[in-house]
Amino acid sequence: MTVPTNPLLHYNPYEAKHQLDLSLAKAYLLLHSQLKPPFPLTIPSPSEYALLTQALAFSLLTQPDLTKINLKHLHASATDGYDIFTTTLLNLTDNCYPKLLPVPRTQLLFLCSQLINVAAFKVDSLVISLLRRINGGDFTEPNLWLCAELAKILSDNWDWLIDEPLVLTSALFVFLRLLADHYRLVSGPQLDELKRLEISFCIRVLRNCFHLCLGIGRDLIRLLQDLFVIPEFKELWKDLICDPCKFGVLGFSDLCDIYRIKTPRHYFLLRISQEMEAQLRFLLTHVKWVNQQRYQVWFAKKYLSLPGSETVIVDVIRFICQCYHPSKEIIQSNVISRWAVIGWLLKSCKRNYFEANAKLALFYDWLFFNDTIDSIMDIEPAMLLIVSSVPQYMEITHCLLEFLFLVVDNYDVQRKNVIAKGVLGAFNALVKRGVVHSLEVLMNCDKLSPFLREKLSKFLFDKALVSQEKEIIQMQSGDHQDQIAGMPEQAHQWL
C-alpha cells in the first residue's frame, strides 16, 4: 500500500516542508506495519507511545478508509487520556490548518467530535483553536464549511458543552460575531443553512445558559447590537430591556450589570487567526517607525484584499487595544506605536458601516471605563491617535472626537449617564496616568473646530458629571480597595 507524497499538507512549488508534517510522516513510515491487527499486548514505553500516537494521527488524518481500525487502536492504546493525540491535533490546527488538504481537514473535524465523545484531555483547547480558524471576512466555501461543521459538532454535543463554560462562551462569542457578517450576505441554500445553525446555537446558549454568558461581559452587548435585525434576536433584545428577570439570573436586572463586567482578554483572540496574531505582535514589538510601510502593505494584501474582508478590522482593533499591551521598554523604544497601526487600519476601511464599527471598537473601553478594573492601556491608543494627529491630520482628530460624542449621546440613550461617566473617567485617567499631560492640547488647539472645543469643555466640566464621578471614585476606593487586582501601572514618560 503506497501513501501519496504529501497527503497531509498542500505545498506550493518551492515551499519548505513543515516540521510537524515531517515528524508525523516519519512516525507513520516507521510504524505503519504495526497499525494493523494483531495489536501488541505489551505496554509501550513513553517514547514508543508518543511515536505510535503520531503514526496513528497521520494515518487517521490521511487514510479515511482505515478510520474504524485506527480508532479502535487509538482507544485501546490511550493511556494518557488522549493527551498526546489531542496535543498533536492542536499543534496541527495552530500551525498548519490553512495548509491542510481537504481529506485531512474533514478527518480533523471528525476526530475532534470523537475526542469530545471520550472527553479527551485538552479537547476544549482543540475546539477553541478550531474556532479561531474560522476566518473573519472570509466567505469562501471551505471557511463557511468549517463554521457549519463546528456549529453542528457543538450543537450535537450539548451535554458536554454545558459543562465547559469556556468553550461554550467562546463559541457563542465567535458565532455571534460571524452571524453579523453572514446575515448581511446574499442568500443561498448553503448560507441559509449555516445562518439557521448559527442562530439556533446562539439563541439556545443565550436562553439556557445566560448565567454563563454574563461572563463574556460588556462586549457581549456590542456583539448583540449588530444582530438586532434578526427576528430571534429582536425578541431577545426585548427581553433584555423589558423583562430581564426572564433570564433568571441573580445579579442581572439591567444592561448596566453587563456593562460593568469587563470582557476577559482571551475572547479577543478568538476572532483573529494564529498567523494574524503572530504578525501583529511582530509588527508592534520589532518594527521601527518608518519601516512599517512594507509590512502594512503585506498584511493588507493577505487579510484585507477580498471584498468584505475589512470586517475583520474591528476584531484587529479590539485585539490591539486589549491583548497587546507593550512593555515600557517597547513604548520608549523606536518601535511603531499601537495608535499609528490603528490609524492605518481605520483608513483601510472602505465603507462607512465598517469604519463606524471600527471606531466603536476603538472607543468601546472608554464607554464603561472603570479605573479599578480597566487598564489604562485599553484606552491609550485612542487618546494618542487623537492628539498625535494634531496638527497635521486634523481630520482624524475631528472624526474621532465627533464620533466619541455621538456615541456618548446615542449608544444607549436610556443609560447615557453611565456612558458619559465612563468616558469622563477615561479622560481623567489618561491625564492622571500621564498618557497626556493635560487636555489643554485639545481645548486650546486653534486648529480644532470651535464646536468640538466647546463640546469637549462642556463635557469635561459638566458639574453634574463631575460630582457623580467624584461619588463613584469615593465608592470605588471604599468598597473595592481589596478588589484592585494589581494592574501594573503603565507610567509613561511622554516626550
Added chain:
Amino acid sequence: MQKQSWMKLKDLTPAASNSINATVILVEKGSTIEEGKEKTKKCVALVADETACVNFQMWGAECEAFHPGDIIRISKGIFSRHKNKLLLRAGKRGSVEKVGEFTMLFVESPNMSEMRYVPDTNLPSKLVPESQLTKP
C-alpha cells in the same frame, strides 16, 4: 558533506563558487520577462536581511513561486556578475525555498548589488566592498 554556514548579506562578496547560504525576506519583486528562443522566465527581486539587501535573480518557475513578504532560505547560492549586474541567485547547484512570511526585520540599504568591490589590501585575491577596505 560540507557543513552549511549561514551568512548575513552584508558579508556578500562576488565569487564564482556557490557557497551562499542565507535567510532573507523578499521586499519587492520586479516584473517577469521572457527571454530567448525558449522564452525562459526571468525576474529580479529585492531581498534583504537585517544587515543589507541585494538583488536576487529568479529563473523559470521561481518567478511565480515567491512574493513580497515571503521569507526565503537560499542554499548554495551564487553572488556573481551577470551581464554587468551583480546578482544573487540559486544557480544550478543551489536551492531556494520559502520558509515563512512577514516575521523578519530587514533594511533597504546598503544594496550589495550596487557595491563597488575592490581587492582587499591585505589579501588581493579577495574582494571586499570599497567601504570596508582595511588599511594596510
